[in-house]
Every structure is written in C-alpha cells, then in structure tokens.
Amino acid sequence: MKNAAVIGWPISHSLSPRLHGFWLDNLEIEGSYKAIPVEPEKLEEFSNDLRQGKLGLEGMNVTVPHKQQIMQYCDDISPLAKRIGAVNTIVVKDGKLLGSNTDHYGFKTNLIESGKLPKDVSGAAIVLGAGGASRAVCTALEELGYGPIYLLNRTVERAEEVANDLGGNIIAGPLTDYDKYISDCQLLVNSTSLGMKGQNPLSIDLSKLPKSSVVTDIVYTPLKTDLLFQAEERGNPIVDGLGMLLFQAIPGFEAWFIPPQKPIVSEKLRNHMLEALQP
Numbered sequence: 001m002k003n004a005a006v007i008g009w010p011i012s013h014s015l016s017p018r019l020h021g022f023w024l025d026n027l028e029i030e031g032s033y034k035a036i037p038v039e040p041e042k043l044e045e046f047s048n049d050l051r052q053g054k055l056g057l058e059g060m061n062v063t064v065p066h067k068q069q070i071m072q073y074c075d076d077i078s079p080l081a082k083r084i085g086a087v088n089t090i091v092v093k094d095g096k097l098l099g100s101n102t103d104h105y106g107f108k109t110n111l112i113e114s115g116k117l118p119k120d121v122s123g124a125a126i127v128l129g130a131g132g133a134s135r136a137v138c139t140a141l142e143e144l145g146y147g148p149i150y151l152l153n154r155t156v157e158r159a160e161e162v163a164n165d166l167g168g169n170i171i172a173g174p175l176t177d178y179d180k181y182i183s184d185c186q187l188l189v190n191s192t193s194l195g196m197k198g199q200n201p202l203s204i205d206l207s208k209l210p211k212s213s214v215v216t217d218i219v220y221t222p223l224k225t226d227l228l229f230q231a232e233e234r235g236n237p238i239v240d241g242l243g244m245l246l247f248q249a250i251p252g253f254e255a256w257f258i259p260p261q262k263p264i265v266s267e268k269l270r271n272h273m274l275e276a277l278q279p
C-alpha cells in the first residue's frame with residue numbers, strides 16, 4: 001500500500017484527492033491520497049516527520065500557502081523549481097525530501113495536448129498577472145518558443161521582480177500596457193485570479209487580438225471564464241484551465257505510486273472532475 005497527500009492551509013477545497021483517487025481506482029493500485037491541513041507554523045515539524053517516514057507517505061503535493069516556504073525544508077530541489085521559486089511536489093527518497101515544480105509541466109502539457117498551438121510556435125505572448133502561478137507560466141511559454149513575453153500586472157513591481165528573477169525575454173509592465181501589445185500577440189494567458197467564481201471578471205478588450213491567437217486561462221471555476229467565452233465568440237482558439245490541474249498531477253502520481261501504465265487525462269477524468277466543480 002502506497003500513500004501520498006496534499007498539504008495546504010486551508011485544504012478542504014482541494015480537488016487533488018478526487019483526481020488521484022480516480023487514477024488509483026482506474027489503474028487498480030492499492031494506495032491512498034488524502035488532503036492534510038498543515039498550519040504554517042507546523043510546516044517544519046511536518047516536513048521532518050515526512051522525511052523520517054513517520055507519516056507513512058511516499059511524498060506529497062504542496063499548495064497555498066506553503067509552495068515557497070517548503071523549499072527551505074527540502075534536501076534537494078530541481079533546477080526548474082529553483083528557477084520558478086516554488087515547489088509543489090515532494091518525493092521522499094532515501095530519507096531525503098526531493099522538491100520539484102510540476103505547475104510548469106501542467107500548463108505546458110495542457111497547451112500542447114489541446115492541439116490548438118500552431119506547428120511552429122513563435123512570436124509575442126501576453127501574460128496577465130504576476131502572482132505565484134505566473135512564474136511557471138512564463139517559464140513554460142519560453143520553453144515553447146514564445147518571445148518576447150509581456151508580463152503585465154496591476155502591481156508593476158511584482159511583474160518586474162518576476163522578470164528580473166527569471167531573466168530571458170520577459171518584459172514587465174502595468175496591465176494598462178496591454179493595449180500596446182495586443183495586436184501583435186500570438187498567445188494571451190490570464191494568470192490573475194480575475195474571472196474566478198466570486199471574483200470580478202477580467203474585463204479586457206479583445207478587438208485588436210489577431211483571430212489566430214490562442215487564449216488560455218488558468219482559472220477553471222467556471223471552466224469557461226468570461227475571457228474564454230469572449231475569445232471563442234470572436235473565433236479565437238481557446239484552452240481552458242482544468243487541464244493544467246490534471247496534467248500537473250501526473251509526475252507526482254508516477255513517482256509515488258509507480259503505476260503499471262501512465263495515468264492519462266481522459267474525457268472521463270475531466271467529466272469526473274467537472275462533477276465536483278458544478279455550482
């Protein structure tokens with residue numbers, strides 16, 4: 001029996017147990033995946049217990065607010081997670097905590113698997129929002145071949161910090177700069193929390209966006225955000241954010257449970273997750 005978990009504070013909203021539970025059932029693996037609330041003050045103690053095998057876990061996912069703090073308790077961190085500055089997946093191996101970041105893989109794979117990207121990816125991309133998720137998003141876009149990446153945020157200093165930390169072809173600016181770059185933009189990403197259920201919508205004018213540009217949102221509640229709805233109405237290819245959640249879970253699942261076959265993101269899995277997202 002192999003066990004894994006997701007930690008956060010709070011954590012009751014997490015969809016990860018449902019997701020990993022689906023794969024455990026479908027691949028007939030004897031294992032468990034549960035959500036464990038861990039207060040920020042208890043993170044060090046929890047990490048030590050995990051390392052020493054006291055929790056009986058092969059590893060865990062780490063979510064808000066622990067993705068940065070957990071890094072100081074890892075014994076080894078992948079170069080990519082170091083660059084992104086956040087760890088969301090931990091594998092316990094030989095008494096060591098190995099940290100990595102799979103949000104980047106999740107975002108990138110979701111775009112690739114959507115089949116909506118052009119054959120030769122190139123040109124400018126706009127990323128709205130410079131919060132925790134945007135570092136993984138910018139890194140993935142660079143790897144896919146986009147550049148320059150205009151990273152626009154309400155708080156410009158935050159965008160500048162991300163651009164400085166990541167280096168490369170990332171140009172930081174305020175959200176209002178959007179109008180300067182939109183007509184030349186091959187891909188538009190919302191990585192702000194705007195458009196999420198209970199939040200204000202993201203109100204931006206898409207009229208100058210080329211019709212061939214891909215529009216994607218990391219928000220997945222609702223699945224079709226106002227931004228995606230508007231983009232689809234005018235004929236742009238769209239990619240919703242649910243896939244990022246599903247794909248980011250694959251590397252952890254494979255490391256902890258060593259499945260007989262690769263866990264896949266099927267239509268059945270998407271529907272299973274959507275059932276839990278119904279209002």
Ligand code: ATR
Nearest residue numbers: 129130131132133134153154155158191192193194
């Ligand atoms: P995450 O880790 O999911 O990226 P986060 O770190 O809280 O979440 O970041 C939220 C993002 O949404 C930030 O880019 C934030 O902008 P600020 O850095 O200026 O706070 C953006 N955001 C949230 N509410 C916003 C609003 N009302 N208008 C514009 N941007 C907003």
